[in-house]
Amino acid sequence: MSKPLKQIHLAAHFPGVNNTTVWSDPRAGSHIEFSSFVRFAQTAERAKFDFLFLAEGLRLREQGGSIYDLDVVGRPDTFTVLAALAAVTDRLGLTGTINSTFNEPYEVARQFASLDHLSGGRAAWNVVTSWDAFTGENFRRGGFLPQGERYSRAREFLATANELFDSWHGDEIIADRAAGAFLRDAEAGAFVHQGQHFDIHGRFNVPRSPQGRPVVFQAGDSDEGREFAAADADAIFSRYSGLEEGRAFYTDVKSRLARYGRRHDQLLILPAATFVLGDTDTEARELAHEVRRQQVSGATALKHLEFVWNRDLSAYDPDGPLPEIDPDVSEEHIARGRAQVRMYRDPLATARAWRELAAAHHWSIRDLVIETGNRQAFVGTPDTVARTIDDFVQSDASDGFILVPHITPGGLDEFADKVVPLLQERGVFRTEYEGTTLRDHLGLAHPDDARDERAAS
Template identity: 85%
Template sequence: MSKPVKQIHLAAHFPGVNNTTVWSDPRAGSHIEFSSFAHFARTAERAKFDFLFLAEGLRLREQGGKIYDLDVVGRPDTFTVLAALAAVTDRLGLTGTINSTFNEPYEVARQFASLDHLSDGRAAWNVVTSWDAFTGENFRRGGFLPREERYSRAKEFLTTAHELFDSWQGDEIVADRETGVFLRDAKAGAFVHEGHHFDIHGRFNVPRSPQGRPVVFQAGDSDEGREFAASSADAIFSRYAALDTGRAFYTDVKSRLARYGRRPDQLLILPAATFVLGDTDAEAEEIAREVRRQQVSGATALRQLEWVWNRDLSGYDPDGPLPEVDPLPGEHTVARGRAQVRMYRDPLATAREWRELAAANGWSIRDLVIHTGNRQNFVGSPDTVARTIDAYVQADAADGFILVPHLTPGGLDEFADRVVPLLQERGVFRADYEGSTLRDHLGLDHPDGARGKRAAS
């Protein structure tokens, strides 16, 4: 029996803290004005995407007391933006990244339940953790959780939030004939949670929302993160968008589901992916090379080299050769708290490899960072990109992709106009929404007591 054709899931990622946006392009717009968010969301909905994904950074990225030169230096509150977008969209899912380390279950559950009501069932929560003191300095605890405790807190945080969401399950509305006031059963919303991280009790004051619970995303790549996703998430936000690494990640995470009594289709694998389009493959490649150069300034190149060298390299010429000195061993003191530092587990070996690459190719520091950094995942004509995305999904490298354009807010427009119709012609992407909730779009079950709406728009 032949394998059934998979339907592709597509989402749009509005960049948060990043080195993706090409600010030098005259079409680059604001990352804080609501018109940018609205344009981006409406384009995604016009293309029938599953959802918009809103990243968040809890502290501006900096090294040596200087903010990264090509970074976004402002981001409005996630819930405020998503609530506003709920008013200018009808079907598009609304996903927000909210940290479980520096928040509390009651307030986050209340905010997501409210968003699910406001959007009529389109809310999703990307659960992330933070282990570094650099971010923690912004919060009253003035510190951070030890690395081994961050997933313990996240698991209990999510469990507690689910208890709050479910505290209204099955309750009926009754009307007082004399006063006309609507009442609920006296037990509605009552909760008690006693655990290692949270000891709370009371009454949850937001009734059962359309989805029952928001769709839950998880973005960790460690073994603990993969296990957390397999046990508790509806989708995992992955960085493995290439075919080989994507298939390995897909197989690993899906294989973990059975131990939690879950089916493979109950967890979607959705990598972040960048793209560049051209009228021909050759033109797209040329555009992609220029985009990469614009994403890495001289200052950015030095900052990223410091992630490996653990030294202040501000005195080096980014258009000159790599440092002759070796990386400093031990605790990272230059780019403290940056997640990217953990990618280089053996800095001395990385430095040796990079020096060999630079010598063989005649690369400067900036050239090296451009060539060893993230490359666009999908580059080519609209037909090439459509065929490649479809091939990756059918090969189980992903269930779909969360697209990150290099221009905001109009960077998604060309994909919507030129690639989506080709995927629709191939019969692997919807021509219209078949339901109204995000769980409908993603093919996920609705929790008991929630109401899924399956009327086409």
Template identity: 80%
Template sequence: MSRKQIHLAAHFPGVNNTTVWSDPAAGSHIEFSSFAHFARTAERGKFDFLFLAEGLRLREQNGLIYDLDVVGRPDTFTVLAALAAVTERLGLTGTINSTFNEPYEVARQFASLDHLSDGRSAWNVVTSWDAFTGENFRRGGYLPQDERYLRARNFLEATWELFDSWRGDEIVADKETGVFLRDPHAGTFARQDEHFDIAGRFNVPRPPQGRPVIFQAGDSEEGREFAASSADAIFSRYATLAEGRAFYADVKGRLARYGRTRDELLILPAATFVLADTDAEAAELAHHVRRQQVSGQTAIKFAEQLWNRDLSGYDPDGPLPEIDPLVGENTIARGRASVRMYRDPLATAREWRERAAQKKLSLRELIIEVTGRQTFVGSPATVAESINDLVQADASDGFILVPHITPGGLDPFVDRVVPLLQERGVFRADYAGTTLRDHLGLSQPRAAS
């Protein structure tokens, strides 16, 4: 039986507590040199793509800008277009919102990026759920979850019609006159549905890939169904064997009802890693990294998101609050954390208190434990084996790696783990194609007639 080939990508982690800001090697998250170093490292490792997240508004907590967001993030399309000039094969994936943007604008930006990069663009389609973010836009407010995904599906289909409005053969040369003849209908489009009523002429020729590769990140029932119907890859939060296999089987099992095969949708969990010469040294380093990622102040911020209260007067190195969380609308945080992360805050608080009492954990130590996401910890050989085992067991098709040091944190993985995967014959030694669809093993979609 042939072994599956592993897909690897790299996530520039953005503004959050994943990055160990106190490390002297931590660099800027806004200077282009950071993005260029990160992208060149990923390409040196023959990764499929680089991924950028996107936030449309700074989060707030207790009425103040959430401190881990202050540095912000440059515009996604600007960064990816610049990276297209300093890379040759690496895919360029950006998160673009379907709730507050418009199909014509987004299609034009992705078609342009695909041309500039010779077919390496990808779009992570996301929705927004809160009116707080919507205040930055003329069309504010928010949509219910089912309505958000309906708009996203209509939005995506509208962009496909725009890409397909140029079939690629509209411009031909008349040999006798030397005049270029154009199909008078090239670029014309019309779309009318529950959310859009647009018609006109698209002014960018069909992209090299036909359409950008489509990614989706939702884990809800609506998100999984949207991915099965429309996406080329789905980000997963499940990087363990049991949970990963369950998610993999569920999402892949939905494809047939849309006339799709299992190899037409890739499942790629995000994954962190900590490397050292030995497993024991890596475990010690991982513990140190987690304490750097969750300072006392950060622990209080995380706890407030569960308790829905101001906990600034509590000692992070002391016990958990004895008071119960405030149930209902989250008023302590606005933005990405404004939707309650815990379905039953009272039950979660009881569980946290019991765990803290049993293990004699302080509030900070408890937060470190419950928010930990260190997926791969060990020597290069251990990490390579763990990654391969999960992929071969159909817990994923590969991983999107998130280093804790930016921009240089990806280098040790590329230098020490990638060669071991190549020796196993489960990861490419070089790029076989030129486009992102080539890297991912995806066929180019045909233009609509």
């Protein structure tokens, strides 16, 4: 008997602070005006996507002592945007990145429970940590948290938030049209938590929401991050672009679930992916090349190289060879608050490898940054892209993809109109929503049902 086809999960990422967005394109819209978010979200819902995803930035980025001015900044607060979108969408999930290092469990739990109520059960939380004291300078406690304790706090933060969500049960509140809502159980919302990072007690004042808890996403790729996802997350983002790399990540993370009493299908693997469509595969490749040149200007390429070299490289020609001088490996880094600082743990080894690549392919600085900075990208005709996405999912390299268009808010339209119908024809993507909550879309059990299942096993 042949293996049944897996259903593909698709989501849409409204790009934030990054170099994916080609903001110089005349078709690019505002990242602040609400109309941009509305168009993007309603396109995703029209295409029957699972959810919309917003990243978050807690501080303007700096490099060489100046504000980094080569990509888009200024997007409004995540909770504000998602709550507003709840009013102009009906089924689309609403996922926000909220930091566990500098926030507090009670506040975040209250915000997510409220969003889940306002949206009718469509809230999701991408749990992230901040590793640098630079971002911490914006907050009361500054950079107090050692890097090694980030996941310890994150795990306890999520566990504490779950205790708050679970402090209510469905039968503890009575809705009365005349009197409003009142408690049936005097202990509803009561909580006590004592731990390494949090010592709180009181009453949680938001009743149990439709999903019980928001869907939980996690983005870490370290061993700690993978373990955190296997224990507590409903989905994990993947950065692996190749089929074999994707399969290896998929197998590794899914294999960790059993030790936490979880099934293979209780954690979804969802890489981010860009896309470029054309009438022919050749035309699409040519368009993709143009897009990458727009995304990585000469100035952007030099700034990116400075992440590794830790030196001012503004005097170098971005269309010329890589610097012969070695990176500065001192503790003081030229780029403050940049995620890329973590990606290059051995700058000297990275520089050697990049020089070898550049020499072998006759790449300039800009060529190198373009070629080494690629994320998963689907390039081709709509049929080619649909077939490739399906191949990845059916081959267990992912459970779906979070699509990141290079133009917002209209960049998702072509995918929705041309690729989604082909996936539907293949029988691997829904033609209508079958449920009302994000858990329904993702095939995830309600927390109460999942808890009962674990207890029974």
